[in-house]
Amino acid sequence: MKIIVQKFGGSSLSTQEKRLQAANKVIAAKKDGYAIVVVVSAMGRTGDPYATDTLINLVKNINRDINPRELDLLLNCGEIISAVVFCQVISNLGYEAIVLTGAQAGIITDNSFTEARILKVNPEKVFKNLKDNKIVIVAGFQGITHDGELTTLGRGGSDTTAAALGVALDAQFVEIFTDVDGIKTADPRIVKDAKTLDVVTYNEICHLAHQGAKVIHPRAVEIAMQKNIPLRVRSTFNDAPGTLVTNHSDMQNSVEISSDRLITGIAHVPRITQLKIPTKNYKDIKGLELKIFRSMALSNISIDFINVHPDQVIFTVRDDDAEKAEQIINNLGLEVEVLPGCAKVSAVGANMAGVPGVMAKIVEALTEENIQILQTADSHTTIWCLVKKEDMEKAVIALHRKFNLS
Amino acid sequence: MKIIVQKFGGSSLSTQEKRLQAANKVIAAKKDGYAIVVVVSAMGRTGDPYATDTLINLVKNINRDINPRELDLLLNCGEIISAVVFCQVISNLGYEAIVLTGAQAGIITDNSFTEARILKVNPEKVFKNLKDNKIVIVAGFQGITHDGELTTLGRGGSDTTAAALGVALDAQFVEIFTDVDGIKTADPRIVKDAKTLDVVTYNEICHLAHQGAKVIHPRAVEIAMQKNIPLRVRSTFNDAPGTLVTNHSDMQNSVEISSDRLITGIAHVPRITQLKIPTKNYKDIKGLELKIFRSMALSNISIDFINVHPDQVIFTVRDDDAEKAEQIINNLGLEVEVLPGCAKVSAVGANMAGVPGVMAKIVEALTEENIQILQTADSHTTIWCLVKKEDMEKAVIALHRKFNLS
Numbered sequence: 108m109k110i111i112v113q114k115f116g117g118s119s120l121s122t123q124e125k126r127l128q129a130a131n132k133v134i135a136a137k138k139d140g141y142a143i144v145v146v147v148s149a150m151g152r153t154g155d156p157y158a159t160d161t162l163i164n165l166v167k168n169i170n171r172d173i174n175p176r177e178l179d180l181l182l183n184c185g186e187i188i189s190a191v192v193f194c195q196v197i198s199n200l201g202y203e204a205i206v207l208t209g210a211q212a213g214i215i216t217d218n219s220f221t222e223a224r225i226l227k228v229n230p231e232k233v234f235k236n237l238k239d240n241k242i243v244i245v246a247g248f249q250g251i252t253h254d255g256e257l258t259t260l261g262r263g264g265s266d267t268t269a270a271a272l273g274v275a276l277d278a279q280f281v282e283i284f285t286d287v288d289g290i291k292t293a294d295p296r297i298v299k300d301a302k303t304l305d306v307v308t309y310n311e312i313c314h315l316a317h318q319g320a321k322v323i324h325p326r327a328v329e330i331a332m333q334k335n336i337p338l339r340v341r342s343t344f345n346d347a348p349g350t351l352v353t354n355h356s357d358m359q360n361s362v363e364i365s366s367d368r369l370i371t372g373i374a375h376v377p378r379i380t381q382l383k384i385p386t387k388n389y390k391d392i393k394g395l396e397l398k399i400f401r402s403m404a405l406s407n408i409s410i411d412f413i414n415v416h417p418d419q420v421i422f423t424v425r426d427d428d429a430e431k432a433e434q435i436i437n438n439l440g441l442e443v444e445v446l447p448g449c450a451k452v453s454a455v456g457a458n459m460a461g462v463p464g465v466m467a468k469i470v471e472a473l474t475e476e477n478i479q480i481l482q483t484a485d486s487h488t489t490i491w492c493l494v495k496k497e498d499m500e501k502a503v504i505a506l507h508r509k510f511n512l513s
Numbered sequence: 514m515k516i517i518v519q520k521f522g523g524s525s526l527s528t529q530e531k532r533l534q535a536a537n538k539v540i541a542a543k544k545d546g547y548a549i550v551v552v553v554s555a556m557g558r559t560g561d562p563y564a565t566d567t568l569i570n571l572v573k574n575i576n577r578d579i580n581p582r583e584l585d586l587l588l589n590c591g592e593i594i595s596a597v598v599f600c601q602v603i604s605n606l607g608y609e610a611i612v613l614t615g616a617q618a619g620i621i622t623d624n625s626f627t628e629a630r631i632l633k634v635n636p637e638k639v640f641k642n643l644k645d646n647k648i649v650i651v652a653g654f655q656g657i658t659h660d661g662e663l664t665t666l667g668r669g670g671s672d673t674t675a676a677a678l679g680v681a682l683d684a685q686f687v688e689i690f691t692d693v694d695g696i697k698t699a700d701p702r703i704v705k706d707a708k709t710l711d712v713v714t715y716n717e718i719c720h721l722a723h724q725g726a727k728v729i730h731p732r733a734v735e736i737a738m739q740k741n742i743p744l745r746v747r748s749t750f751n752d753a754p755g756t757l758v759t760n761h762s763d764m765q766n767s768v769e770i771s772s773d774r775l776i777t778g779i780a781h782v783p784r785i786t787q788l789k790i791p792t793k794n795y796k797d798i799k800g801l802e803l804k805i806f807r808s809m810a811l812s813n814i815s816i817d818f819i820n821v822h823p824d825q826v827i828f829t830v831r832d833d834d835a836e837k838a839e840q841i842i843n844n845l846g847l848e849v850e851v852l853p854g855c856a857k858v859s860a861v862g863a864n865m866a867g868v869p870g871v872m873a874k875i876v877e878a879l880t881e882e883n884i885q886i887l888q889t890a891d892s893h894t895t896i897w898c899l900v901k902k903e904d905m906e907k908a909v910i911a912l913h914r915k916f917n918l919s
Binding site for chain 2: 123156157162165166169170172173174176177178180181183184187188190191192194195196198199205206208210211232255256257
């Protein structure tokens with residue numbers, strides 16, 4: 108039995124017409140002789156009655172501080188409703204299908220409500236139904252703990268469900284269907300001639316996703332990578348082959364030898380605030396730094412772009428967290444210089460490690476456009492630049508052009 | 514620990530204002546020192562996005578023949594959403610509450626999807642949370658099978674959940690909150706001076722409910738009766754004491770000695786079709802009758818008011834099933850006389866058995882009003898009359914008056 112897992116996001120399921128197009132993708136794969144597991148997200152976006160954000164608003168309008176446990180119970184319904192609706196579309200086309208909740212599909216998680224991690228997958232029920240020649244439709248984004256609590260996997264969780272099922276079922280590949288043609292070298296709303304990548308490595312896509320490319324959730328990529336299950340990111344609404352995500356050695360054997368590609372793509376994250384804390388007037392600087400980072404962690408504020416210098420500590424937070432972060436630092440008796448309205452622009456490439464001149468090219472590209480670099484950081488796969496938000500689009504376009512990605 | 518189970522129907526939960534009134538009933542009982550289990554139905558009626566009928570329409574518009582298993586998965590969401598919303602109302606008023614799905618509350622059912630029967634209740638999780646001083650909010654109308662399938666209990670299923678939990682928890686009593694003041698001697702929309710009954714026996718209410726009084730589901734009454742858990746039917750929207758449902762011996766000791774009450778109430782069921790099949794030209798009449806009843810059962814048509822005579826078979830079906838029933842009879846090669854637009858009017862009273870003259874009084878009441886009696890039937894607790902639908906209201910009023918129920 109050759110198995111494919113196909114995941115459809117909310118934007119592919121928001122109307123009956125779109126659901127029909129999605130169903131055609133399922134049936135085409137079924138006709139090709141595959142056993143099919145479909146993973147669905149909740150239908151549509153805010154405003155649609157059964158979308159995740161609508162359900163959140165329904166209860167947050169009553170009680171802003173809803174318990175994460177009850178929030179997860181509620182959000183479980185969004186994907187179940189979506190799965191039952193999609194099942195009817197498939198049935199109506201004459202194919203036998205069955206819906207399984209995350210719990211029924213054997214998705215066992217820890218009890219970190221709203222951000223649960225999959226501990227293991229017990230795929231027996233999925234297998235049994237596939238053997239009965241049924242299309243198995245699984246409610247994505249959800250799981251169950253060992254003691255019967257219902258959980259959700261956090262944003263992008265349906266990708267994670269699909270990847271975990273792909274691994275557990277030893278699937279041929281996992282298809283992530285979305286409303287774009289695949290993974291692009293940059294956001295096509297910014298870079299008009301951004302190219303769809305034919306093949307990328309798990310590492311490249313993972314870094315791109317972490318840096319703001321929203322097509323696939325990085326946790327899903329990490330899971331698929333462990334067992335080397337290929338992912339394919341493609342559009343629900345056309346027949347383009349999309350982007351194959353695989354490992355490096357598979358790429359060497361593929362038609363398109365892209366291992367000498369220096370930069371895979373340009374990603375960006377808007378709405379970032381930079382915080383600068385002068386520390387030179389303090390004796391116990393190490394103790395102070397520890398205090399700052401601990402306070403942020405305790406308040407559940409995610410910090411990034413951390414540059415610790417002898418006389419100052421610089422880091423960034425999301426704009427939404429900026430006010431709270433400033434308050435915390437002031438409560439520690441410290442001054443802080445706050446620069447809101449920044450954006451992070453990243454050049455991602457698995458093969459840039461050890462290649463000289465990459466940073467030089469980036470600085471060159473940005474300087475040519477008179478873009479001020481507020482801060483930089485780098486790893487062996489990514490170089491990040493913090494710029495002002497009004498420079499973000501210009502920066503993405505300049506970097507895309509400098510590395511000949513079109 | 515003294516436990517009360519409180520059940521709120523969809524019409525008590527349809528708006529935030531109504532949910533607040535319901536929450537006040539919960540908190541009042543909590544302040545009286547009780548441990549509280551709340552059972553909720555889905556919110557509102559058709560048109561409300563999370564009501565049962567709306568969810569049914571959502572999928573039946575795509576596939577009329579939805580699998581009952583998937584329908585139940587979908588309908589489970591209605592009560593879960595309602596429970597999470599109501600939990601926020603309670604939390605917002607400063608009381609600690611937790612939501613349990615039917616499965617989490619230990620409601621174990623058989624696998625008769627859409628009409629599942631409760632096999633047992635494992636109340637450990639409910640008990641544990643009550644001991645932690647939490648208000649436990651249970652999604653009504655739903656359960657789980659031994660092999661993890663989600664089921665629903667059929668119409669009125671939240672009453673059944675409440676009664677089953679009341680029995681399993683050995684509750685002091687079960688309160689059924691609704692939008693009327695209690696159980697009436699007749700439908701107040703028909704009989705203006707219908708009285709709210711203070712006390713009725715399980716048997717009386719059970720027969721009234723089976724005969725069309727919609728305030729409480731008969732299965733719930735049967736379950737409560739087994740362990741003699743008192744039920745109280747009362748309004749969410751005022752402080753009237755409502756109707757206490759208990760057993761006969763408890764009633765003897767109650768202030769209101771009503772055991773010599775002949776008739777408890779007048780019930781009615783509209784939209785009934787009478788079918789008359791002449792059989793005198795057939796040799797094997799017994800075989801024929803068997804064929805008729807078996808065919809109806811196989812087609813899942815519920816038949817009622819069955820009068821078998823040497824020369825004809827008479828019975829009734831719901832108007833919705835009439836066309837199908839006629840077809841089936843014709844397919845057996847039989848003639849049938851179809852009389853649509855009938856209604857069943859019933860006088861219910863646990864103490865009418867062996868009392869002479871009850872039927873005489875009924876005939877008298879209807880004849881005085883020139884109402885044609887199309888058919889009658891009787892048991893030791895109920896006398897039914899079939900009348901034309903245009904006579905139904907007049908018949909209910911006449912019987913109500915004749916037995917001095919006002």
